[in-house]
Amino acid sequence: MTVASMLYLEVTSLCSQHCFPSSKNLSNVCLCFAVERENVQKKTFTRWINLHLEKCSPPLEVKDLFADIKDGKILMALLEVLSGQNLLHKYKPSTHRIFRLNNIAKALKFLEDSNVKLVSIDAAEIADGNSSMVLGLIWNVILFFQLGPCMDLASVQIQDQEVLFPSFLLEMYECSFVRFSNLDLSKT
Numbered sequence: 001m002t003v004a005s006m007l008y009l010e011v012t013s014l015c016s017q018h019c020f021p022s023s024k025n026l027s028n029v030c031l032c033f034a035v036e037r038e039n040v041q042k043k044t045f046t047r048w049i050n051l052h053l054e055k056c057s058p059p060l061e062v063k064d065l066f067a068d069i070k071d072g073k074i075l076m077a078l079l080e081v082l083s084g085q086n087l088l089h090k091y092k093p094s095t096h097r098i099f100r101l102n103n104i105a106k107a108l109k110f111l112e113d114s115n116v117k118l119v120s121i122d123a124a125e126i127a128d129g130n131s132s133m134v135l136g137l138i139w140n141v142i143l144f145f146q147l148g149p150c151m152d153l154a155s156v157q158i159q160d161q162e163v164l165f166p167s168f169l170l171e172m173y174e175c176s177f178v179r180f181s182n183l184d185l186s187k188t
Helices: 003-019 023-053 073-083 097-113 123-127 131-150 167-180
Strands: 153-158 161-166
Touching: 023 073, 023 131, 073 097, 073 131, 097 123, 097 131, 123 131
Parallel strands: none
Antiparallel strands: 153 161
């Protein structure tokens, strides 16, 4: 059993026994936390992107991450600023889905060629504004361009998906888990 799986089991067990005895309430609380987490990530990633897009000429701005990324221009501009490579010359403005998909596919191809790990992220999901795929894509861009040069990244399997984390976070969690694994929470 992986560390992530053990954490999930610990949290659900603890919540169901002590905080939220009914499984219906637990589901509602988990859904509420997921929505809140997504909103925080969206806001944080939007700020991070806008910080970099200020360097474009003319400056670009993301107002709604999930909507603004759909045509590929924001993604290409961001990658251009981060990498120093000229990508926007490949951008084709259009309202037709096929051109939007092509723009995003070019950006994803650039990321793959740069050895950015993209697991289960495809152009159609980004063009549709799939929130978890967009957030996953931006997280991978942040890891590679912002954090990657500074630290080791470790790969972890979570629910049949490979996820990258900074190694120090995994080590910190594993140390905490080992330290508290002998606690008996049933006597609370």
